[in-house]
């Protein structure tokens with residue numbers, strides 16, 4: 001059951017809970033493969049990047065998430081076919097570890113100081129709120145120099161729960177809104193798929209987060225490509241920015257085994273346009289009202305001079321993974337989630353600084369060409 005007995009920390013395979021359902025939070029957590037590699041806890045290499053700067057954790061229970069979101073690899077409908085912990089979350093495996101062993105490893109410098117942030121992802125489970133408090137409290141006590149973000153599950157949270165998280169030391173609170181419109185939310189996460197989430201509750205929690213955590217310390221996760229128009233998505237981005245929050249945007253990429261596994265990946269040109277526009281709204285004080293859209297809601301004018309726009313594109317910054325910042329607040333995310341929304345051979349969110357050949361390919365994508373970004377020119381792939 002142990003993945004590698006030579007490690008000082010015991011790792012359990014993703015399907016370990018099938019054998020031992022006692023591997024559950026708060027004693028155990030799952031962590032992203034990228035975080036485990038960064039901390040040197042499991043061997044592995046990542047394409048064109050050596051590390052992630054965020055330790056992404058996931059609360060874990062053998063019985064799994066009780067929600068049924070149609071795009072998610074952890075959704076309830078999969079429980080009869082596979083063990084819960086064998087399911088994917090944002091397309092990568094999440095090995096299980098004992099939480100205090102992990103804390104000890106990070107305290108001892110296993111990550112070489114790479115982690116600038118830790119993030120706890122909640123799921124829909126009766127114990128998720130209480131266990132998140134425990135995980136947060138233990139982290140702040142033992143590793144106070146690495147700030148904590150909460151990727152929340154609003155459905156089970158009340159106002160006082162957010163106050164408690166803030167009091168326990170959480171730095172940033174994020175709402176996993178995911179869907180860009182109420183209709184898409186309902187279709188992918190609501191009654192239509194027999195899932196408990198409600199659009200209004202998510203917005204109520206977003207407003208609580210604004211009031212409790214304050215500007216720049218709350219935000220939303222949004223998935224691009226689940227049927228919304230570019231206009232709809234960018235007006236949502238502006239709404240959250242106007243509240244003082246940040247937008248962490250993912251490209252839709254079908255998760256194998258989810259109800260949307262046959263849904264097409266987001267069009268590359270659409271994705272690049274909304275990446276640029278989100279960056280301009282979040283970091284350059286541009287407004288969506290200055291942008292122009294055609295009658296199908298496609299972005300046709302960014303509302304800025306071509307020369308300035310070219311400089312923004314050449315910087316590569318809009319195409320980096322969006323997420324919570326590191327210890328220094330800037331427009332590069334500590335949470336670079338390598339290959340969380342795309343393959344290394346067709347990168348949609350770049351977990352590393354872009355080279356000029358990457359920008360060239362992105363420009364071709366913006367021009368409507370069907371080409372993939374992220375490969376080295378001489379890779380031969």
Ligand code: SF4
Nearest residue numbers: 065067069072074075
């Ligand atoms: S609540 Fe989160 S983990 Fe659970 S099915 Fe929905 S997206 Fe997946």
